[in-house]
Amino acid sequence: MKAWWTWRLALAVLLLLPLAGGCKKKGPRPGELGAGGAGAGLGEEAIGGGSSLERAKRGLGPEEDGVLGDVHFGFDSYEIDGAARDVLARNADWLRKNPRAKIELEGHTDSRGTIEYNLALGAKRAKAVKDQLVGQGIAAERISTISYGKELPLCHEEDETCWARNRRVHSVILGQ
């Protein structure tokens, strides 16, 4: 597992390479990276991400969307609905265009329910998204999953708007 740290340290460099023109072959061009609604500032989107836990350790809140869009769920559910399928289609598209990119899928839940159950639920959500991506031809080896349950929420309000934002699988690009 020590490799994760290596990945993380290497992340900034790897993601900067294509921007700096250092990656000649399959590096993504800016135009290909709009899937997550990132628009301009591609480099910042990609590098500013990082896992929700690493961000929390640096005192930062979790990232919402990113180059790859967040996939959302209903309460106590890990079912992929229509809206989720659309996001996944775009994410799969980006992964096909960036075949060397590896991602980690973070399963998150809203604040309701107990800690340990939500950890199990987050794992189910991340796996459901992984299965969809694999079903769309993305190699399983490129995708790792982790659950943070309700431990690292985007927002803290106790209302449906915030709960819905927190019920998500967030994709973190680990390297290319």
Place this chain on the structure above:
Amino acid sequence: MRRSCFALAVLATLAAAPRARAVVTAQIFGPGSESFPIAVVPLKNLGGDAGGVTGARFAQILSHDLDLSGYFRLLDPKTFIEDQSSGITAPEIDFVGWGALGAQALVKGGVTVTGEAVTVEVRLFDVPGRQDVPQASRRYSGPRDDLPRMAHKTADAILEFLTGERGPFDSSIALVSTRAGRLKDVYRLTFDQDDPVRVTDERSLVVNPRWRPDARAILFTSYREHFPHLFQVELPARRVARVVPGPGEVLDGAWSPDGSRLLVTRVQGGNSDIFLVDRAGQVLKQLTDHWAIDVAPAWAPDGRRFAFCSARAGSPQIYMMSVEGGSATRVSTSGSYNTSPAWSPKGDRLAWTTRASGGFQIVVAAADGSGPRTITAAGSNENPSWAPDGRYVVFSSTRAGRVHLFLADRDGRTQKQLTRGAADDTSPAWSPRLD
């Protein structure tokens, strides 16, 4: 038997409420009744306790425990008719005066401090009976640092004499907290502390602390190596070690009552199942094998069964299963969301978290799930853990703003706040008795 003289008199007095004076309420004697007026006088300085500080601290800790129990109404020290310097034997005590003040019972005693050693002698007095109660009187000697435990043991002995069940306060509570601007760590709270004390230095996410049965180590899941794994911190050394080796993700763990094995929740292929593992973390048996979520194993005190949470029926519910494996029996029968089961150390009851009217509440039921009763109402309440006496549960609650720990008796009549402040305190685990 011998204890029953005063204890029965207490009960009789309270039962005969109509003829009693104003101090005796019509409520029954039990946790939450706060019906038994007691005065706790700071211990008299019998030598070396400059300024009476040690004697006052002892009385403060003892009073706090008695208040938390919910049985007592602590009389205001400002109204006391005898102070810290007054006599501590029956012939010297103004029982008539204490009676007029409304006291049914009185705690007095003395303290001797010699360098780093301390000796306390505490006596419980039956005010109407005008005599001391030797069964609930104690003498302790030890290092000065043990003073809080001497006070907790005294509270536990007084509760044992008056209620027939030893009190639970010579113990501590493990929890996860976000104190001091850190992410999350395991903390420990004793009943003489205002704030929990940090025991891990994970600088990461930490969840689901559980005590080893000897109360000398706390299991927890940490994300320190990126993925969630099961660790254990030894006390008081605070040495941390992996419990289940290998890359497999572990969400929670629980020691068997005899400390020989553990139940752990492992995630494989995104699905959580419960495994029996040995002390070295090697898998002995996979106990659940279901596509739905299985999580939160809780050993029965007999060591033969465990409760857990499963979503196999479409929503999370509480189930029971033999540690030998086999079929799972559902024990939660009402509600669409029941999680985090906890076995009473007495083996007769379960507590769990239920979703009710939008929030979450604590339920206490018989061990087979029958007679479920919701014991909380205010705020959202989660993750119950039983006191070693099987009489109280500790849980987290949002009723006071942030997430803090609260204690309730198993009927929900007494509700006491244990932690305060600007941090979130979650996942309490009440330790076994310290000895």
